[in-house]
Amino acid sequence: MKNKPLLIVLGEPNSIFSEILFKAYKKKIIKNFNRPIVIIGSENLLKKQMKYLGYSIKIKRVNLFNLKKLNLNKNYINVFNIDYKFKKVFDKISSTSNKYINNCFNIALRLINNKLAFALINGPVSKTYFLKKKYLGITEFLAAKTKIKKRPTMLIYNSSFSVCPITTHLPVNLVSKNLTKNKIVSDVININNFYKKKLNKKVKFAILGLNPHCESIEKLSEEDKIIKPAIKFLIKNKISVNGPFSADTFFSKRNLSHYDVAIGMYHDQVLTPMKTIFNFNATNLTLGLPFLRVSPDHGTNNKMIGKNKSDAQSLVYSINFFRKIK
Numbered sequence: 001m002k003n004k005p006l007l008i009v010l011g012e013p014n015s016i017f018s019e020i021l022f023k024a025y026k027k028k029i030i031k032n033f034n035r036p037i038v039i040i041g042s043e044n045l046l047k048k049q050m051k052y053l054g055y056s057i058k059i060k061r062v063n064l065f066n067l068k069k070l071n072l073n074k075n076y077i078n079v080f081n082i083d084y085k086f087k088k089v090f091d092k093i094s095s096t097s098n099k100y101i102n103n104c105f106n107i108a109l110r111l112i113n114n115k116l117a118f119a120l121i122n123g124p125v126s127k128t129y130f131l132k133k134k135y136l137g138i139t140e141f142l143a144a145k146t147k148i149k150k151r152p153t154m155l156i157y158n159s160s161f162s163v164c165p166i167t168t169h170l171p172v173n174l175v176s177k178n179l180t181k182n183k184i185v186s187d188v189i190n191i192n193n194f195y196k197k198k199l200n201k202k203v204k205f206a207i208l209g210l211n212p213h214c215e216s217i218e219k220l221s222e223e224d225k226i227i228k229p230a231i232k233f234l235i236k237n238k239i240s241v242n243g244p245f246s247a248d249t250f251f252s253k254r255n256l257s258h259y260d261v262a263i264g265m266y267h268d269q270v271l272t273p274m275k276t277i278f279n280f281n282a283t284n285l286t287l288g289l290p291f292l293r294v295s296p297d298h299g300t301n302n303k304m305i306g307k308n309k310s311d312a313q314s315l316v317y318s319i320n321f322f323r324k325i326k
Contacts, residue, residue, distance in 0.1 A: 003035050004118040005064070005072060006322055007111060009104045010041030011123025012130065013084060014093045015300035016310040018046060021123075022055040023312035025077060029319055035118060036072035037319075038062060040104045042084035046077065052089045053308050064116045082107060090306040095129045109145060112291045119292040119325070121318050124300045127169065136169040139286045142293055151183065152288035153190040155261075156271060156297060157321070158278045162261045163270035164191060175266045176210065179222055184230035184263065190287040191261055192239055198292070198325050206250065206259040207231055207243030208269065214244050222265070251277070280313035283321050292325065294318045 011017055021039070024030055030037050039046070043061055050057065060076040072078050084100040111117040122138060125131065135141040143152045156163050166183050167175050188205055195203040207230070210222045227244045234241045243263075245255075250262065251273040264270030274282060275297070286293040296314035304310050 004116065005036040005038045005078075006033070006319070007108050007117045007120045008037060008039050009108050009120065009122040010039060010046075011101060011104075012093060012125045012300050013042065013045055013086065013097050013100065014091050014305060015124055015302075016298075016304050017123035017296075017300075017315075018049045019053055019306075019308055019310050020296070020312035020315045021077075022050060022053060022057060023310075024315050024319065025057050026055065027312070027316065029316050031074045033074070033319060034323055036074060036078065038064060038072065038117070039077055039079045040108050041079065041082055042086075042100070043079045043081040045084055045086060045089075046079060048089045052306065064111050065114075080107060080111075093126045093129055093300060093302060098130050101125055101130055105142075105145065119294070119322060121294045121296075121315075124295070124298065126300055138293075138295060139168055142286060142289055146289055148289060150288055151186060152286050153187045155191055155194070155285040155287055156274050156282050157285050158274075158282045159324075161256050161259070161274075161277075162191075162282075163264060163274045164261060165264050165267045165270050167266050169267060172266060176222055179210065179226050179265055181226050181230040181233065184227065185233055188230075188234055188239060188241065188263060194285075194287050195260070201260075203240065203260040204258065205234075205239065205241045205243075206245055206255065206262045207241060208247045208250060208262060208264045209244035210265040212248065213246045227265075280311050281317050283314060283318040294321060 043059060047059060058076045060073060060078055061081050062070060062078045064080060082104050108120055131141060139152050139154045154165060154168050164187055166187060167178050170178060192203055195201045207227060209227060214223050223244050231241050231243055247269050262270055282297045284295040284297050296318050298314055301310060
């Protein structure tokens with residue numbers, strides 16, 4: 001199929017995602033996108049949420065498995081319908097939506113596996129109710145779904161600067177136990193290949209330490225045991241890497257202009273400064289899957305559900321990101 005569509009999985013139905021999707025359509029981002037977009041989710045729920053929030057956009061049901069009758073119109077919200085029974089237009093997040101969300105992902109993955117779709121954007125899900133304690137995040141969930149052997153990489157991307165946490169949604173007291181040289185090397189190689197193959201760009205990496213000032217009161221620190229050996233290995237393999245840098249002083253304008261990617265050892269070490277600097281102008285990429293997966297860099301935002309006050313910029317940035325990708 002020529003000009004394969006970009007898929008958007010709605011994710012948790014009781015979230016801000018439908019709102020920001022409607023706002024993206026109103027901004028004409030999707031209409032002016034360089035390929036068709038198909039939403040994977042409940043057509044009925046979208047209609048009810050649209051009415052509740054006061055938007056008016058035409059919705060058209062499509063079936064990507066039936067190519068003979070396929071007609072994707074950029075003026076419409078093209079929806080591949082997944083049935084979902086609900087009582088309220090917006091409700092409290094619970095496990096009642098789990099089967100529906102899983103069905104949405106299953107259909108999206110089938111379409112990609114059958115080469116009927118280009119790539120995947122997904123809305124946020126509840127780590128508490130949908131992922132429970134089985135997966136740390138969607139990164140790991142999709143890795144299990146696609147049965148890849150190697151660990152995937154989480155990259156928070158902005159065209160001028162990006163960050164990667166070696167450990168993702170992991171409690172801080174478990175970070176040190178889960179750091180390895182191989183994890184650092186694998187993530188850097190995944191990111192380096194992404195920039196080279198998809199963006200045609202040579203990338204400069206900065207590797208951060210784990211301990212304050214890269215120092216530890218222990219006899220042998222994580223910097224000495226894990227991080228420095230990983231850096232030496234990457235340099236030998238001709239990847240542009242420097243470090244370890246102390247995280248408290250790294251995020252200066254000078255370093256941001258000199259490096260392309262900062263590799264941190266845990267989630268908040270790099271995501272806190274990233275979100276402070278770029279706000280919603282960033283997107284969450286999963287690298288190392290058989291396809292490219294992107295997610296707006298925000299959660300379900302429970303306190304803002306149904307209020308029509310959420311910022312759509314991260315979804316806009318996620319969609320526009322694909323304009324650069326081959």
